[in-house]
Amino acid sequence: MGRFIPLSVPNFEGNERKYVDDAIDQGWVSTGGAYITKLERQLAEFLHTENAAACQSGTAALHLSLIEAGIQPGDMVIVPALTFIAAVNPVKYQFAEPVFIDCDDGFCMDPAKLNEFCENECELIDGKLIYKADGRHIKAVIVVHVFGNMADMVSIMKTARKYRLKVIEDATEALGSRYTAGELSGKYAGTIGDFGAFSFNGNKIITTGGGGAVTAKDPAAAEHIRYLSTQAKDDPQYYIHNEVGYNYRMTNIQAAVGVAQMEELPEFIGRKQANFEKYRTLFEGFELCRLMPFREGTSSNKWFYSLEINREKVSADMREIISALEEKGIQTRAIWGLISEQRPYVDSPSYRLEKAPYYAERILNIPSSTNITDEEIVYVAGQIKKVLEGFSCDKQ
Numbered sequence: 001m002g003r004f005i006p007l008s009v010p011n012f013e014g015n016e017r018k019y020v021d022d023a024i025d026q027g028w029v030s031t032g033g034a035y036i037t038k039l040e041r042q043l044a045e046f047l048h049t050e051n052a053a054a055c056q057s058g059t060a061a062l063h064l065s066l067i068e069a070g071i072q073p074g075d076m077v078i079v080p081a082l083t084f085i086a087a088v089n090p091v092k093y094q095f096a097e098p099v100f101i102d103c104d105d106g107f108c109m110d111p112a113k114l115n116e117f118c119e120n121e122c123e124l125i126d127g128k129l130i131y132k133a134d135g136r137h138i139k140a141v142i143v144v145h146v147f148g149n150m151a152d153m154v155s156i157m158k159t160a161r162k163y164r165l166k167v168i169e170d171a172t173e174a175l176g177s178r179y180t181a182g183e184l185s186g187k188y189a190g191t192i193g194d195f196g197a198f199s200f201n202g203n204k205i206i207t208t209g210g211g212g213a214v215t216a217k218d219p220a221a222a223e224h225i226r227y228l229s230t231q232a233k234d235d236p237q238y239y240i241h242n243e244v245g246y247n248y249r250m251t252n253i254q255a256a257v258g259v260a261q262m263e264e265l266p267e268f269i270g271r272k273q274a275n276f277e278k279y280r281t282l283f284e285g286f287e288l289c290r291l292m293p294f295r296e297g298t299s300s301n302k303w304f305y306s307l308e309i310n311r312e313k314v315s316a317d318m319r320e321i322i323s324a325l326e327e328k329g330i331q332t333r334a335i336w337g338l339i340s341e342q343r344p345y346v347d348s349p350s351y352r353l354e355k356a357p358y359y360a361e362r363i364l365n366i367p368s369s370t371n372i373t374d375e376e377i378v379y380v381a382g383q384i385k386k387v388l389e390g391f392s393c394d395k396q
């Protein structure tokens, strides 16, 4: 047959080649150049925020945010258990300790459990949140807007204010998601907390091959992040460095791709949203799985689509389902395993994980590229239904 429908591939329909050629022609290929500044301005404007600093990856964006938030060896950072591990690894880069919190039904951090954890397991001493079990100082919380679905930031910000936590939003999957109702109406993912991290990796809604950006509430923090990301160079001519810096700055070639991708972002979001509606209609009323909705009161970029497999009726494990679909030329993927169960994190504390393990066994991501065709969507939905029916417990 030869048919292959990938999970999520980049889309270069715009000015990418033109701008990259231009960057190369000008000789500005490294960590300086006009495209970097232009991309930062485009991002800030799009997100209705003051400033954005472009860097090498979403992971670097998170690391820089943690450094800027003052996370030091021995500190603690509250993190989600169900997400991509890159959201948590930078905590370890700072020799700090993560503590894992459960998710809600949108796969994002459960705000009630976050609050409960702070209330029951910690105490505020001299304005510092102290983890009662070992006396560590909890300084920050990392909130991930999973698959483009916005976390309940109203509740999370309330808890963070009450307990003096810095808020780092991992918006790597949520560029363009925003609130449309309530007290945060109009606010974009990554612009609500103290810091927001974005990723332009190949599978994200826009890509620069690899790349990322940080937004910061405080303009001085954004400037300091730029400084740290360019080896903390204090002087343009002489090699004066007053801090330990990093080689985390985005290159002008990456930024050239990014500027072209930003021009297409509204179109990409529109397609993701329209395709989600098509899938929704196709899965409506089907009892072996359901298409997971996005949070009400928000407009999501709908980066990734998720099916919840009905475990009452389908007992096949994810590997069997994924292989059966692969034979039909359809690439799907299981949601992540819990980070708290990965080897580097088995000794880190976690708090009442219930929904995270529940969804870890049930969620399947399905093809969501911006260039998927209507015919492919119909084929994907039809084949998924057939495969799940084949595994149905009701089948005689």
Ligand SMILES: *Cc1c(COP(=O)(O)O)cnc(C)c1O
Pocket (backbone or CB within 6 Å): 056, 057, 058, 059, 060, 083, 084, 086, 087, 144, 170, 172, 173, 198, 199, 200, 201, 210, 211, 212
């Ligand atoms: C992609 C991703 C990252 C890391 O971004 P990179 O650019 O690949 O470093 C971090 N967190 C989440 C939730 C992601 O999906």
